[in-house]
Every structure is written in structure tokens, then in C-alpha cells.
Amino acid sequence: MVAIAGGNLYYQNEGDPEFTEVSASFSETAQVSFSPYIIGGNPALYIADGTLYRWDGTTVEEVSGAPAATQVQVYKKRMFALDGSTTVYWSRVDDPTDWASPNGGQSNVEVYDSDPLTALGVTGSSLLLAKKNTIARFTGTSAQNIRVDQNTEGVSPNVGSITPWMIPMDEALFFISDRGPFIATESGVQPVGMKVEPIFDAAELGRFDEASLVFNRYRREVVCHLPGAGAYAFDTRTGGWYGEWEYSGQFGVASSCRYELDDGKESILLGGDDGYVREGDSRDGSARDDRLADGSRGVPVEMELYFDNVFFGDPSAVKLMNGANQHFGLDLGNAGRPQIVVESDLAGDTSSQQVVSGGPGVKQYAVNFGGYGRRMSVWVKDNSGEVIRLHGWTLSARVSGRNL
Missing domain, CATH: 2.130.10.10 (YVTN repeat-like/Quinoprotein amine dehydrogenase)
Known part of the structure; x- marks a missing residue:
């Protein structure tokens, strides 16, 4: 050096x-x-x-x-x-x-x-x-x-x-x-x-x-x-x-x-x-x-990781978040514990959930977000001192009785 x-x-x-x-x-x-x-x-x-x-x-x-x-x-x-x-x-x-x-x-x-x-x-x-x-x-x-x-x-x-x-x-x-x-x-x-x-x-x-x-x-x-x-x-x-x-x-x-x-x-x-x-x-x-x-x-x-707004295909319709079939693919190392937040554009409705590491390697962590809105903002925060990696996520919602 x-x-x-x-x-x-x-x-x-x-x-x-x-x-x-x-x-x-x-x-x-x-x-x-x-x-x-x-x-x-x-x-x-x-x-x-x-x-x-x-x-x-x-x-x-x-x-x-x-x-x-x-x-x-x-x-x-x-x-x-x-x-x-x-x-x-x-x-x-x-x-x-x-x-x-x-x-x-x-x-x-x-x-x-x-x-x-x-x-x-x-x-x-x-x-x-x-x-x-x-x-x-x-x-x-x-x-x-x-x-x-x-x-x-x-x-x-x-x-x-x-x-x-x-x-x-x-x-x-x-x-x-x-x-x-x-x-x-x-x-x-x-x-x-x-x-x-x-x-x-x-x-x-x-x-x-x-x-x-x-x-x-x-x-x-x-x-x-x-x-x-x-x-x-x-x-x-x-x-x-x-x-x-x-x-x-x-x-x-x-x-x-x-x-x-x-x-x-x-x-x-x-x-x-x-x-x-x-x-x-x-x-x-x-x-x-x-x-x-x-x-x-x-x-x-x-760490603060922000994503683009989620419209679920229709920016004008009001969607109801569906708690089933929601998960994040994460590698949280030994001790990662990120806070995942979903915020609605209507009345500032916010849901958050903390995910705790299940050990090193990519794992699917189930989440359960409620709330409703036309668009959803998603972000992840973590201050565990652990390097975490996001490999994808899935959220679901319903509109007019249909799953999105």
C-alpha cells in the first residue's frame, strides 16, 4: 500500500x-x-x-x-x-x-x-x-x-x-x-x-x-x-x-x-x-x-432502501393489501433485522414489520401487510451492523374482488 x-x-x-x-x-x-x-x-x-x-x-x-x-x-x-x-x-x-x-x-x-x-x-x-x-x-x-x-x-x-x-x-x-x-x-x-x-x-x-x-x-x-x-x-x-x-x-x-x-x-x-x-x-x-x-x-x-411506487397495474383504483402470499427474499447474514415498511398514499396509512435473521444465506421471509391505497411506497431500513442482501420481493393486493 x-x-x-x-x-x-x-x-x-x-x-x-x-x-x-x-x-x-x-x-x-x-x-x-x-x-x-x-x-x-x-x-x-x-x-x-x-x-x-x-x-x-x-x-x-x-x-x-x-x-x-x-x-x-x-x-x-x-x-x-x-x-x-x-x-x-x-x-x-x-x-x-x-x-x-x-x-x-x-x-x-x-x-x-x-x-x-x-x-x-x-x-x-x-x-x-x-x-x-x-x-x-x-x-x-x-x-x-x-x-x-x-x-x-x-x-x-x-x-x-x-x-x-x-x-x-x-x-x-x-x-x-x-x-x-x-x-x-x-x-x-x-x-x-x-x-x-x-x-x-x-x-x-x-x-x-x-x-x-x-x-x-x-x-x-x-x-x-x-x-x-x-x-x-x-x-x-x-x-x-x-x-x-x-x-x-x-x-x-x-x-x-x-x-x-x-x-x-x-x-x-x-x-x-x-x-x-x-x-x-x-x-x-x-x-x-x-x-x-x-x-x-x-x-x-x-441502511435505507427505497423502491419505486407500486400501483399493482392500475394507478387509479384503490387496492386492499392482501396479507397472504407476501414475502421478501433476503440474505440477512447472522444477525440482520431489517424493518420493512409499506405506506399508502391515502391518509398516510403505514404498515411495518421487522424481519429477524434465520441464519446466513438467501431465505424467503413471510410478511403480512394490510392497508389500502392507490399506490404503495415500500422501503427497507436496517441498522444491525450486518451486510444484508435483497434478492426480490412479492406483495399482493385485491381490487374489486380480484387478487393482483
Whole structure:
């Protein structure tokens, strides 16, 4: 685990109780971009913050002759860099310390405008180069076949990234434009944020360069930490969104990354603006916020899950809830005890029922809701400190003597 704080580098090897400090001269304000690179079995970490550095596990040294890199990305054995201008730079094959021509090179990416490049990411066989309103495509491996497809030949002539991050996820890249969240492939872009448009529209657009995005591979979700707007997650399987997540302790997320656990499975890490590094997921069935590293203490996370209104096929008819044949498919772990609530639009009629875990695994829990109304609102609340999973639910009602 590697972190930058106060201009110095800190690392923690597996099993180490504390971080080890390495004296360095990193920026204390700039966003930092990391890129690991292994040459001949020797791993090194390249770090860009307006200057390109190399850390070999012992010492940090500036890469002489490199561009003033703010972002770096490995693509087809070369390292690529952005420096806040319209230019993309690339190094020699298998040597991120050599950027000079003819082994290295650079290209001016003019895509309808002279705006600077904001982000880069690899998907398929291409390197995508984003500005705030456009995305170009870089292909090729040598001076003879390197090509930058721009304008109408590029990926998008009118949608780009307003953050420094294009996050790899399920054979595509997730990014945020001034129109909200999108995913990009080699062939084009697709909006995925229709359900959260009001949230992104209301966020502070001028601070989106402070946003932090990370793909949680285990959950298959992209977690977006937005400055001034909280955290929201995009489920890459269903296309759904959930949030806002609130963290106890009133800390902001300055950075985030994927993290491999001791068992080889993945989680995510959050770098807080209070100087702490936190694991951003729970793999042991515990939904407790701000736990210590040994698993002790912490505050149970209160979950509130709201569904769309239920009309039972006829929004105008008054329905009578039928207590028979109602159940929720839930995995409540060892101790989950959610409260399930059904509220009617007529006279605020509300029914609630608490479900208590019958042990780990998906089980069908019977419920019995009464009441009547034209539309029903359904939500689930839980503060047991247990991770619970909903796998579906069935409610029934009657109208004019018919079961719905």
C-alpha cells in the first residue's frame, strides 16, 4: 500500500503494523497519478504530480527528461503522460525513463478546440484521450503505425471527461462529463446516469477535478465520491444507482483505489482528507462504519432502501393489501433485522414489520401487510451492523374482488 501525504511517500507491506515514511518532494496540493511498471521482473512505481518520479521500493528519484506529467498510463509497453496541455507524450518501449525522440514521442491532440487533455484510459486495443468535451483514440505501437483518431473519427466529438479519471470496468471506461456519468468503449460513449441527473446537475461542477472514482471489482460497482455531494455507486450489472452514502467522522475522500486482500480477493481503499487510510468495503459481513483495522469498534451503518411506487397495474383504483402470499427474499447474514415498511398514499396509512435473521444465506421471509391505497411506497431500513442482501420481493393486493 502506497500513499502520498505532506510531500512524502508512505508505504505499508503486507503484515506491517505501520506505514514507513520515505522522504520526498511531492506536491502537497496536486492530484497524484500512479502507474506500476515491471521490467525484467523488477517492479517500480511511477508517480506523477506535475513531475514524474520513480520509486523502486527503496528510494524516490525524479525521471530526468520526462514531461511535466500530471497523469500517467501504461499502454502496449509504453508509458503515456499528460501535462495539462493539448499534448500526449509517450516513452520508449519497456523504458519509462526514456522519453526523447525517436524512441519516445509526442502528439498534439486538437479535437475541434485547443482545450487541454483532462484524462486518459485504456479500453480494448486503444488508449482513449479525453478533453472536457471530446474523446480521441490513440492506437499503434511504433513510429510507423502510431495514430491519433480525432474529430468524427474519434470516440466522441461532443462528450468528454471533466475529472482526471477514466476508470476501467467490465471492458469499458467509466467517466464523468458535464452531462453526467458515461461509459466509453473504442466505438463510442453511452450515458448511464439518467437516474441521478438531478444529483450531478446540482453538484459543484467547478470542483469535479477533486472527485474520486474507483471500481469495486468484488461488488462490480463504480463508487463516485463527489465534492460537496456525497458518495454514489453505479452497479455495472444492473445499471442501477444507490446512495447517498455518508461516512461517520465527517471526513472527505481525497483519493480511492482498488486493493487486493490477503485472500486474493479485492476491496477498495479510501484516502481521507483527515490523513487516514480506510478500507471502503466490508467483506466479513459487518456493516459498521469507522471500524479499527483489527475489526473492533465502529458504528452500525443505517441502511435505507427505497423502491419505486407500486400501483399493482392500475394507478387509479384503490387496492386492499392482501396479507397472504407476501414475502421478501433476503440474505440477512447472522444477525440482520431489517424493518420493512409499506405506506399508502391515502391518509398516510403505514404498515411495518421487522424481519429477524434465520441464519446466513438467501431465505424467503413471510410478511403480512394490510392497508389500502392507490399506490404503495415500500422501503427497507436496517441498522444491525450486518451486510444484508435483497434478492426480490412479492406483495399482493385485491381490487374489486380480484387478487393482483
